[in-house]
Amino acid sequence: MSDYSMTVLLILSVLYVLSLPKRKNDDEDNKEDK
DSSP states (O other): OHHHHHHHHHHHHHHHHHHHHHHHHHHHHHHHHO
8 A cells, every 4th residue: 555655646746747847838828829
């Protein structure tokens, strides 16, 4: 269970970090469009 929990937390952390740049880029694109 412990290993499984750590793996899930690691995956969630990676997905969260990867999603940050995408959101930032989207915001920049929206500003450029305006």
